[in-house]
Amino acid sequence: MSENMTGARRWLILIVLCLATLVLVVDNMVLTVAVPSLTESLHASAQNIQWVLDSYILVFAGLLLTTGSLSDRFGRRRVLIIGLAVFGVASAVATLASNPGELIAARVAMGLGGALLMPSTLSILITVFTDEAERRKAMAAWTVVAMVGLVGGPVLGGVLISHFWWGSVFLINIPIAALAIVSAVILMPESKGPWRKPDPLGAILSIVGLTSAVWVIIEFPKGFVRPGTLGALAVAVVALVSFGIWETRIAHPMVPLQLFKQRNFSGGSFSLALVQIGNGGLLLVMTQYLQFVLGYSALKASLCFIPLAIAALIFNTLGAGLGMKLGNRPLMVSGLLICAVAFGILADLGVDDGLTKLFVGLFLLGAGSGLAMPAAITAIMGAVPPEHAGVSSALNDTVQQTGAALGVAVMGTVVTSRFTAGMPADVTGIARHSLGEAVGVAHSTNNSVLLESARNAFTHAASVAYVAGAVGVIAAAVVSFVVLRDSKTPVAPADGEPGTEAGTEPGTEAGSADGSLVPAEA
Structure with missing residues (x-):
């Protein structure tokens, strides 16, 4: 493959990564516009709506470190494709939900797909773009897409809700995810880190600690001094401190602290x-x-x-x-x-x-x-x-x-x-x-x-x-x-010392x- 073709392929890969990021950001934003409509259609209570929103956040944030480690171990492209597939299928299930419980279950699955997907996008980007100038341009494009999705999501949601039913805000995820999967299979090379021993205890501690911490943050506005909130805080502190200690003691940590x-x-x-x-x-x-x-x-x-x-x-x-x-x-x-x-x-x-x-x-x-x-x-x-x-x-x-x-x-x-x-x-x-x-x-x-x-x-x-x-x-x-x-620019070594970089x-x-x-x- 020529250098020009190699360069063109890198930018095509960036388009795939931007599509993968866009499907996550847009989904999170359009849902806020759909809340009144789905509340009426599914006869959802305020507690149901809170779980529709929070279940995704809990699963997504709680699994990020574990899924990031999995992508290094088993292949970033593979994990990206699995994440897109899970997210797309869960979005299809969400459009068919007939009650709040089914929608909450679909959002949990979407959180799993998002957790698999998100770390892989940025890690693939930095391994594909090794030249600093190109990496900066790619990072800028990736950030622009995230910002456009953040702002454009509510606009798109408003248009969809005004013309269709509430499930249309999830339906748009499916073609984007499918296009990203096909493009990833065709364009992306596989990349992974060197083999390391599994760290199941580190994974469990990170999931428990992060999920509990996010739960505390979500419950914080309702009043901090509540038995459930204080209990979740205690679990979060114990799990995250134990995670930090464990990761510094083992030979092959899941997270390189x-x-x-x-x-x-x-x-x-x-x-x-x-x-x-x-x-x-x-x-x-x-x-x-x-x-x-x-x-x-x-x-x-x-x-x-x-x-x-x-x-x-x-x-x-x-x-x-x-x-x-x-x-x-x-x-x-x-x-x-x-x-x-x-x-x-x-x-x-x-x-x-x-x-x-x-x-x-x-x-x-x-x-x-x-x-x-x-x-x-x-x-x-x-x-x-x-x-x-x-x-x-x-x-x-x-x-x-x-x-x-x-x-x-x-x-x-x-x-x-x-x-x-x-x-x-x-x-x-x-x-x-x-x-x-x-x-x-x-x-x-x-x-x-x-x-x-x-x-x-x-x-x-x-x-x-x-x-x-x-x-x-x-x-x-x-x-x-x-x-x-x-x-800084490398400086010449002095008096036989190893070369260093200024600054x-x-x-x-x-x-x-x-x-x-x-x-x-x-």
């Missing part, structure tokens, strides 16, 4: 966690602002996020070129600071503000994310040896998923508490604690005073949440500036001959 000794991996991971905590609740809060405060329909509200997607597309592309000239750290710091400015603008939104301020804030958020996120992931995955690509990708995914879930819980709690505190003392019942209920009561009773009070209280509560988001991304910028290091320290990453980054041996 020594990766966290590398500045780029640990600093990038911690920065991403902080960013996701800040961004995690953005769509949740902003969607309520657009629909309940400004009175937009679900479709019109989702269209307001288009500036975010456009900015992400532009600055992801721009960042791929700038990364080669400036390095990851400057892009991360500058991008995160732009995100902080965006949160500041959104925090100033009022009840009667037009769309100009909103669009400027969302555009800047997309621009900052477009610069920072690909640089962060490139720094993290550039510090990973190829044999650990799958489990390291899973670590990265786990950090982001946990941060996003924590962000939703924290920002949701902040908004709810501030909304309740801001409501007049004479407002009682559920309307005092829920914007949607307050707006519903106000419309049904033609109570304009209650409506205005609810809109003002929520807008103030959202401002507090956005300020918290700004603090999170500023903290991430500080971590990035202090911890991250960019590789690198023992134990940090050094450039390999093929242009990829591998850990320096101590």
Whole structure:
């Protein structure tokens, strides 16, 4: 195969990886739009709906580390294809669900498919694109697709729900998954890490610990001091601490925790966690602002996020070129600071503000994310040896998923508490604690005073949440500036000493001959 053909094949493989990522992101977002419709059709209770949403998250997050290790052991392409197949079949089952229990079971299976699929996409990307310049462009494209799916999912969901039944939001997963499977079989080479002994105890501890931790995060807004929540927290702490101790004691650990000794991996991971905590609740809060405060329909509200997607597309592309000239750290710091400015603008939104301020804030958020996120992931995955690509990708995914879930819980709690505190003392019942209920009561009773009070209280509560988001991304910028290091040009050895890279320290990453980054041996 010629070099040109080899290059063309790499970019075709990237399209497959983007399709695989798109099916996950779009599914997660369109479901939020379908909730009212499926609630009515399946006669689902509030608890049923919560399990429809949370069952997927629990399985997905709980299995990530184990499935990442499996992809390294048994083949990343094989695990990717299995994940796509499971996700596609489970989506078909979901469209046929006739009661909440069947839909919840289908969502559990979709969580399993997603957990198999997600680590494989990023690990295949970094093993296929070994040249740093190409890897940056590929990472930018992969991130753009994720951002477009994040923003476009609710838009697509709104269109589907307005013309078809609620199951159509799951039906769209099937052709995308099928196309990705066929393309993977035809185009993708298989890759795997060196053989290692199985680590069943590590797998069990990671699944129990991560699932319990995500459960605690989900239950946190309902009240932390509850027997079930405290019990889950105790299980999470014991399991995760035991997992960490076990993985450092055995000869062939499932997860190479020594990766966290590398500045780029640990600093990038911690920065991403902080960013996701800040961004995690953005769509949740902003969607309520657009629909309940400004009175937009679900479709019109989702269209307001288009500036975010456009900015992400532009600055992801721009960042791929700038990364080669400036390095990851400057892009991360500058991008995160732009995100902080965006949160500041959104925090100033009022009840009667037009769309100009909103669009400027969302555009800047997309621009900052477009610069920072690909640089962060490139720094993290550039510090990973190829044999650990799958489990390291899973670590990265786990950090982001946990941060996003924590962000939703924290920002949701902040908004709810501030909304309740801001409501007049004479407002009682559920309307005092829920914007949607307050707006519903106000419309049904033609109570304009209650409506205005609810809109003002929520807008103030959202401002507090956005300020918290700004603090999170500023903290991430500080971590990035202090911890991250960019590789420098190799310098000649002096006085017979081994050659080093300017600016690198023992134990940090050094450039390999093929242009990829591998850990320096101590």
